[in-house]
Amino acid sequence: MENNKFSKKEEMIFLISVSFFWFAQYVYIPYQTIYLTSINVGTSFIGIIVGAYGISQMLLRLPVGLSADIVRKHKYFIMIGGLSSGMASLFRVLMPNGVGFLIANLLSGLASAMWISFMVFYTGHFSKEEQQSATARIVMFNNIGMLMGFIASTLLYNSISMRGLCVLSVCGGVTTFLLSLSIKEKAPEKSTHKVGELISVFSNKRLLLFSFIALIQQGVQLTTSMSFTNQVLGDLGASNAIIGISSIIYMVSSVTFSALSSKNVFKGGPRVLIPTVLVIIATYCVLVPTVNSIPIIMALQILPGTSSGILFSCATSEAMKEVKPFQKSTAMGFFQAFYAIGMTTFPMLTGKLASSYSMSSGFFALAGIAVLGCLIAVTFYRAEKSCKIDKAV
Template identity: 35%
Template sequence: MSGITFKRNLLAAITILFWFAQYVYIPFLTPYLLSLSISATVVGVIVGAYGVTQLLLRIPLGIITDIVGNHKIFIIIGAFLAGTSSIMIILFGSPIMLFVANALSGVASSTWISFTLLYSSYYDKSEGTKAIGLITSLMNLGILAAFLLGGVFEQLGIRSLFILSFIFGMTGFILSFFINSETAGRTNVTTASLIKVMKNKKLLIVSLLGGFVWFLMFGTVYSFTTSTAKELGATGLQLGVIYVLFSVMNIIGAYFVSTKASNKLGEKNIITLGFILLAAYCAGIAVAPKPIWFFPLQMIGGFGAGILTAILMAIAVRGFDADKKSTAMGFYQSIYSLGITFGPIVMGILIDHSSKVFSFSVMAVIALACSVFVLAMYKLSPLFKQA
């Protein structure tokens, strides 16, 4: 095995373990919290804690990574927190600690900057979009594995899922020490250069679009979709299948971005299609009368989310010098953390004060509005005309 192949495979394994630890209990988290007689609004706040710490840390971590130039240390920290944040639930087992643990899990996810950029460094610059598509697919593969095993182990109780999260997270933590210390060298990051990166109009627009993607996913897929399905009579096994189908199509969607077919279709059409698929997903969940309807809907939503998360991340860092990519990625991921934070909060408030039909319909309208905005940007803005 060549050196570069070993590096790719090692980081691929750590990525899968990392995201497994982060998501194995997610399908059952919202129903569990609601079973404790917690209001949907408070549940949204607890789920949103995952995004709060990311919102606060993504940009600083991106800047620090650019200065230090070493991704290994951040990957080690991320894997460690992915495991320890879940074991806190076993040790303390209270809703308050669940909030704290979810916030720490968000700290772990903030280190995703280093995963993506280190993996991209294993490919030629001309293969940047391909590399992002592949690492996004690996992320979703870890999430898929989490949902598959999670659906099985949930029969033993939700505590077993937190134990699984700890085991996989700490395994990734141990493997992280075998990463070669990839150092790009310390860079002269100045206030002026940072402002220039964060004032980049194209980066700002793409980051906002990414924020809406995660707003839609965390307001529906990763929070209230499962509780809606459970209210319609879905079993634990069906909830697992629902998430598996979403993850499978998410992987396929992310991988599709790295193919020649995607290049022929073009960025504008790919992004527009992604938002239209998410709109169809949200509208379908709003009116679904039985859990079985969720199966094809999850596939539609999963594919749309997969292509959007991969292609928007690739566009976000395109055109930046190597010593500014971490800052650009940190800015992008910080902005989309707004979506992770406020998606479940807004959805919880909507559900408490209206109905799930209305709430999911609002999400569908937001997704459609994003698709129209994308078409307008690529037609009217010189920043996007050349893409």
Template identity: 30%
Template sequence: MLNDENASVKPKGSSVALFCIITALYWFSLYAYIPIFTPYVESLGAGHTMTGLIVGSYGLTQLLLRIPLGIVSDRLRKRKIFVSLGMLLSLGSSLGLWLVPGVWGALIFRGLAGAAASTWVAFTVLFSSYFNEGQAQKAIGTINVFNSLGQMLATFAGGWLAQSVGWQSTFILAAIVGAIGLVASLFVAETRVPTKQPLQVEQLLKVGKSVSLLTVSGLAILSQFVTFATVFGFTTVHAQSIGAGEFEMGLLTLISTLPYMLASTLVGSVFATRFGERRTVTIGFAIVAVCAAIIPFTRSMSGLYISQAIGGFGRGMVFPVLMGLSIKTVEPDKRATAMGFFQAIYAVGMFVGPFLVGLISDAVGLTGGFLATAAVGTVAAFVAWASLKPLSRSI
């Protein structure tokens, strides 16, 4: 039986294509300066701990905002307005980082970028509504490709621009792309949910009590811990220490993102279908753990490129599967709340990962921080194997 959202007339292919482009612009705006951001923050005088806090502020604001935004989106039964809001906040964040240089400016406006990223719940649920109920994995896999494409293009362009013009230019680039995305978002097609009765707060709270949702959200915390401690955290600091320039740091982030995009594409059609979600996630975590452990022992950029490409593929085996599982067993009118809960919970890893690794790195050095990250990935592999079972609809 088709759900209410899917019972609506489906948008045309051109609307789906436009949404994919907007998704890429959204993530481009949020990630154009990421290749140089951690070294940039440390160049402002921040230590590893403060740097970790600034990088983690992106996750902290998501932790605070994603559940409320999911609930409001469900109650309003509208998603498009939150897509435009996300583009607007991303634009404001980029402008702030450009106009207010300094450690505290970096903390405040990277936190604002996290507020922008909090609207990602609306993106994923609205895009999923363009597909039939049984195509949740396909929808999530597709939108994750454009998520990764935006990040990939952003990191490449940002790294090149930083080396050619200067670090501040990456914030300007992010702002320009955010403005374009904001205008484009006004033309997004929205499938409306027919009103039956207002959603009750008790029903919404019940979403967060689902054992299956808590399980995949917990695993997502560990996944984001590793990702934001390494790829979007301290890997570029290590790269700089072995002689990498701005372009090479951008290329490093690109090389870790491209295999992620490839793996995301294959998740629905190959990995989850042929090997099962449990095995796919477990193997992915194991790959990520090994690649995190290798980082501090690489002494050449070629070795770092190879290890991070393999690690990116492992991340692509993990995260899209977990995202699809987060709404797979949830009733259609509660999916935005479930996705908001999932994304808010995994934001714990986005905050704790870089902050904790920053603390460890200040105490014992970056090698200790990377090895601690690898340990988290190893634990995640065992937890995934032990906890992921066939899921049944319960909420």
């Protein structure tokens, strides 16, 4: 499929389906922790509920990636993703309690496991030189879907409540499924590669390192700007509308930075951008629990936008740089399963630290992890540069 170009219409329909998919996955997110707190779900259990979204991804993404490389028909996986996202919110509607949300987040994780096929199907239509901008573009429509969800939740939460937001999520998932029916995909050639050949990609050091960078990025993003930052605002007395606006600021920032990244506006490439953004999100994690000011925290929401808008697309393209075409889905499955570890463990760690000590301790731990990621990235790029110099000599 590689370099089999989309028509403009096909590309736009597909990218619209991406936005509806992530709308379904995130329309309820700004008020998830607020809602669960309001029905007396404990902080530790909230951490488990948020982390459950990552657990099913962690378990399923690798098998999904392997299956996609064997079946070589991404359309089926994309359709399953749409249906699963809608079904997850159906559980939230029918069981509006902690257990219901736990089951639903596991199903939402199943839906997000199918993101492998969204990514591989889309980027497979572009040349190697276009991979960075193509990845940034699909991430931009990912973020547009989340932004649509955050705007809808902010405007409607007080009038239609959490149940109403979850009904909208069901509609978004069904829309994704219906749009996916129009996907045109060539009849796949039978795979001649054995499972051993596919999983040999796991030894790729570049894939391993940038999967770890993505683990930090996704884990910190989900735990802070998507979850516990909202609780910090709530504890300071912010209204539901203010919390929603804060989430919108974050998502507008994410869309803006991913749009700029897709146009290759930022100079220096991943070598400069990855360490820089990791320092930015570490700074964010230190400031949010310490400033004790609602307006300042709202302004700080611009900072994590660099994380999802720049860092994630850079980490993805860097991880896949040396992957052979027949291993792409398997490698993407590994990449996404690996970063799901952060989405699972970071919320649990933060929730546990917040319950045992303070919310600040949880955020500070995340800041330390981001700094560690920065040091690892800098060390890698320096070693890579030295290796190139040695080979040239």
